[in-house]
Amino acid sequence: GRTKVVVIGAGPAGLTVANLLHRAGIDCLVLERETREFIEQRARAGFIEEWAVRELERHGLADGLLRRAPTQGSFEFRVDGVRHQFDYAELTGHRHFVYPQQELVKDLLTGYPGPIQFSVEDIRLHDLATSPSVTYAGQRVDCDFVAGCDGARGICQSYVPATITRHDYGIGWLALLAEAPPSARSVVFGIHPLGFAGHMARTPSVTRYYLQCSPGDTADDWPDDRVWTQLRTRLAVPGEPIIDGPLIEKRVLPMHNYVLDRMSAGRLHLAGEAAHLVAPIAAKGMNLAIHDALLLTRGIAAWYDGDPSTLDGYSAACLGRVWQYQEFSLWLSDLFHGSRDPFTHQLIQARLRRLLNSRKAAESFAEIYIGQHADF
Numbered sequence: 001g002r003t004k005v006v007v008i009g010a011g012p013a014g015l016t017v018a019n020l021l022h023r024a025g026i027d028c029l030v031l032e033r034e035t036r037e038f039i040e041q042r043a044r045a046g047f048i049e050e051w052a053v054r055e056l057e058r059h060g061l062a063d064g065l066l067r068r069a070p071t072q073g074s075f076e077f078r079v080d081g082v083r084h085q086f087d088y089a090e091l092t093g094h095r096h097f098v099y100p101q102q103e104l105v106k107d108l109l110t111g112y113p114g115p116i117q118f119s120v121e122d123i124r125l126h127d128l129a130t131s132p133s134v135t136y137a138g139q140r141v142d143c144d145f146v147a148g149c150d151g152a153r154g155i156c157q158s159y160v161p162a163t164i165t166r167h168d169y170g171i172g173w174l175a176l177l178a179e180a181p182p183s184a185r186s187v188v189f190g191i192h193p194l195g196f197a198g199h200m201a202r203t204p205s206v207t208r209y210y211l212q213c214s215p216g217d218t219a220d221d222w223p224d225d226r227v228w229t230q231l232r233t234r235l236a237v238p239g240e241p242i243i244d245g246p247l248i249e250k251r252v253l254p255m256h257n258y259v260l261d262r263m264s265a266g267r268l269h270l271a272g273e274a275a276h277l278v279a280p281i282a283a284k285g286m287n288l289a290i291h292d293a294l295l296l297t298r299g300i301a302a303w304y305d306g307d308p309s310t311l312d313g314y315s316a317a318c319l320g321r322v323w324q325y326q327e328f329s330l331w332l333s334d335l336f337h338g339s340r341d342p343f344t345h346q347l348i349q350a351r352l353r354r355l356l357n358s359r360k361a362a363e364s365f366a367e368i369y370i371g372q373h374a375d376f
């Protein structure tokens with residue numbers, strides 16, 4: 001067969017690309033390794049930055065999001081039993097939309113009327129320099145472009161002769177989903193000598209928590225009573241109890257990042273985690289995946305209109321934001337994980353005071369925390 005673009009992977013990056021191409025009248029085929037049921041239930045991200053929502057809205061892809069996602073414009077730091085509210089919506093005019101990733105995936109699947117195949121294994125790419133084709137399960141599809149959106153464990157990355165730079169935080173986060181209502185009205189970042197603890201609403205009945213742990217820990221090291229004791233200790237403030245419930249997800253995320261120095265090889269263009277991973281410290285990964293998808297489809301559409309230069313600049317345009325978000329995640333990591341001894345605990349307090357008491361420091365932080373509205 002033949003199509004214009006083969007999109008590999010049906011995560012936020014791939015499905016955004018597929019929907020935007022379809023709306024631009026460019027034929028594509030999506031190939032996904034997992035089943036539809038599996039990807040519709042895979043819980044991951046939850047915070048989408050307003051600029052990304054507005055871009056999805058502009059392309060008619062945000063109906064469900066705008067109808068159902070509550071917004072948040074503030075969070076609180078908790079340290080030494082004291083709450084410090086930080087209102088970034090007041091500083092920037094922008095908010096996060098709280099929408100579980102699998103809900104966005106479902107909306108994007110529903111919104112995409114083009115061809116998509118699930119449970120596709122053993123994808124291979126050929127002749128990427130000139131006239132690409134994709135083979136799988138005895139089939140062959142010729143195309144003009146391959147969009148490599150198959151995430152951190154996909155196959156597309158290996159076809160790009162890029163240099164990969166990595167950073168390991170040397171810590172783990174125990175990622176938890178509790179079948180319990182949120183314990184606070186906003187996101188909570190708990191800074192504690194025992195380690196970071198985080199609280200993020202997902203839905204009225206499901207709440208995400210994180211606990212800093214050793215990178216070598218497994219879920220078995222964290223029986224439920226240890227989880228709740230640690231959450232209650234690290235997030236403790238008077239009068240705000242932590243509401244517990246059955247833990248429906250418990251797994252250790254190794255905290256690390258990587259970035260490829262180029263995202264394209266001939267007619268193959270990577271988007272999302274296939275090209276760069278950012279640990280979920282600042283909730284940036286899905287937003288970057290959407291950003292790449294917007295730029296990639298813009299470049300491909302321009303190419304069909306006779307202008308190849310936008311696509312030539314694709315990698316550099318994506319990587320600018322990627323490195324901004326990497327730098328911010330590292331800065332935030334120092335704040336979250338820096339309280340190791342009485343001296344560094346004081347340093348963290350000093351950094352927090354500057355953030356909370358200096359309007360200029362707060363504005364600079366808020367601008368990157370919510371992400372900037374880009375000109376697409």
Ligand code: RFL
Pocket residue numbers: 008009010011012013014031032033034039043044045046047048101120123149150151152153154155175253271272273274280282283284285286287288289
């Ligand atoms: P995805 O979502 O991994 O999608 C890739 C798709 O490709 C498929 N695939 C293949 N298909 C065909 N052939 C192959 N060989 C294939 N190999 C893989 C996969 O099955 C999958 O369907 O990558 P994409 O689209 O780049 O999107 C990235 C986001 O999923 C990721 O950045 C976020 O989940 C990160 N993240 C967060 N990001 C945010 O912006 N805000 C958050 O609040 C946030 N919280 C999180 C997160 C990630 C987490 N985990 C699990 C690491 C919280 C957690 C716990």
